[in-house]
Amino acid sequence: QLQLVESGGGLVQPGGSLGLSCVVSGSSLNDYTIGWFRKAPGKEREGVSCITVSPNYLDSVKGRFTISKDSAKNTVYLQMNSLEPEDTAIYYCAASYRLRAECILSTSDYDYWGQGTQVTVSS
Numbered sequence: 668q669l670q671l672v673e674s675g676g677g678l679v680q681p682g683g684s685l686g687l688s689c690v691v692s693g694s695s696l697n698d699y700t701i702g703w704f705r706k707a708p709g710k711e712r713e714g715v716s717c718i719t720v721s722p723n724y725l726d727s728v729k730g731r732f733t734i735s736k737d738s739a740k741n742t743v744y745l746q747m748n749s750l751e752p753e754d755t756a757i758y759y760c761a762a763s764y765r766l767r768a769e770c771i772l773s774t775s776d777y778d779y780w781g782q783g784t785q786v787t788v789s790s
Contacts, residue, residue, distance in 0.1 A: 669693040669779045671760045676784030679750055685786060687745040689760030696736060700763040700770045701743045702777055703734065705756035705786075714772025715758070716745060723770050727753075750788045757783040 675687040689701065702717035716724045716734040724732060733746045743760065761777035763770075 669699070669762055671762060671779060671781035673758065673760045673781045673784040676758060676786045678787045678789065680790050681750060681752060681788055683750050683788070684746070684748045685750065687747070687758055687760075687784060687786075689743045689745075689781060691741045691743070691762065695738070696741050696743060696762075697738055698764070698766075699779075700766055700776075701736065702761045702763065702770065702772065703743075703745045704759045704761055704772075704774060704777075705754075706759070706783075707753075707756040710756075712759070712774050714774065717770035717772055718743065719766055719768075719770045721769070723772060725772060747786070750786075752788050754786060755788050756786060758786050759783045 670692045703715045706712040722734045731749045736743045760781040762779040763777045
């Protein structure tokens, strides 16, 4: 059974940075597409970024967020810079066994989910 555990959330001021980590266990992360999603209060869960060979990003985070992976550590990262109050949400790591040429940011495409980590951007 694949397991994903996120960490790195917290409180940051607008314009600040945070780095999230997602440790994958139970299989190699290279066997899956890994994505980051977020859910803000009163909003639906949305895809933020995903990676197989190359990354894909939600338009509103392009140029600010960077996804990367370390296969040796079986870990996927999300570096978030220039954070805005609108980025406040619970951030989830997810895995899909569908290995597409370009990953997609659709929640229905993902099969395994972590428990989430809270990111709050506020002054």
